Amino acid sequence: MTGSDVPPSFRLAYVPGVTPTKWVRIWNERLPDVPLTLVGVSAAEAFAALRTSGADAGFVRMPVDGADLSAIPLYTETTVVVIPKDHLVAAVEEVTCEDLADEIVLHPLDDVLTWETLPGQPAFERPATTADAIELVAAGIGVLVVPQSLARLHHRKDLTYRTVSDAPASRIALSWPEEKTTDLVEEFIGIVRGRTVNSTRGRAPTPPQPKQRKAAAAGSAKAKATGKPAARSGGKPAAKNARGGSAAAKRGKPRGRR
The missing domain is CATH 3.40.190.10 (Periplasmic binding protein-like II)
Incomplete structure (x- = not known):
């Protein structure tokens, strides 16, 4: 082939x-x-x-x-801290990195967050993967700061997570x-990007429908016969007064009573 x-x-x-x-x-x-x-x-x-x-x-x-x-x-993504369900942090909806200052914060080798300064206390050893770090959190050895999608990916019934408002985001x-x-x-x-199947990007413009083509052809023929431009589809010519001007244009404001 x-x-x-x-x-x-x-x-x-x-x-x-x-x-x-x-x-x-x-x-x-x-x-x-x-x-x-x-x-x-x-x-x-x-x-x-x-x-x-x-x-x-x-x-x-x-x-x-x-x-x-x-x-x-x-x-x-929102950044969260993964903790045991009975952890003190579980009592609040949101924490800061300073709130984790006394915690052992695990930093796996495959961490996807870009830290200037790591929060909390360093662990004795870095876990090889985020999955390994989750196991350590479940064992009560530390906490883990990750994007929310990874916390959901490695969900466990004995763990939960809370937003870390000032942590770097992925x-x-x-x-x-x-x-x-x-x-x-x-x-x-x-x-x-949400482009629909009928999007004109990269496609030829939709051809006019039969009724539109018929109306356009009739307008073009009339314009050639009279020497006047054809009226736009669906529109009506403006009414004119005896002097040839537009009635709307000639109509002025009513004079006040003296």
Whole structure:
């Protein structure tokens, strides 16, 4: 089978925490003959997957690594602290980093937040993954600050989370190789941006309907016969007075009584 004979397909990478279900559903409705394959990657592996053709596009965490990749920022996540349900912090709706000053705050090696100064007290050892850190929180060894989507991804019945108002936030973007902005990539960009199936972007203008063409042709013929421009569809010419001017234009304000 030659390259031109290979049926089109689309590979979409996504990092943990992103749920692409809605966009995949719309893709399958609009392009049922082009299968979309989901490729789960870690935040650190996402950009390599795009560069090595492991995926045509992907949902990644910003900042985007390198000028060779295009990106459209989509949304910013809320940052939360994951705690045991019986923790004191669970009694409030929101905390600050200062409120965690006396806590052991776990900092996994795959942390996706960019910290200038880590909050709380450092753990004796950094967990390898966020999943490992969650297990340590459940064991009562410390707390964990992560984007809310990761707290939901690793949900446990014995844990909960609360918003950290002044922690750094993680932003999600759609990214793809700049030199490989294919028609399918453009199609997916349109889906993510909420472009409808009838959008005029990249499509020829909708041709006039039969009644519109008939009315336009009749107006054009009349204009040639009379030498006057055809009236716009649905409009009426302004009434004129005996001197040829517009009645509305000639009508002035009523004179006051003396």
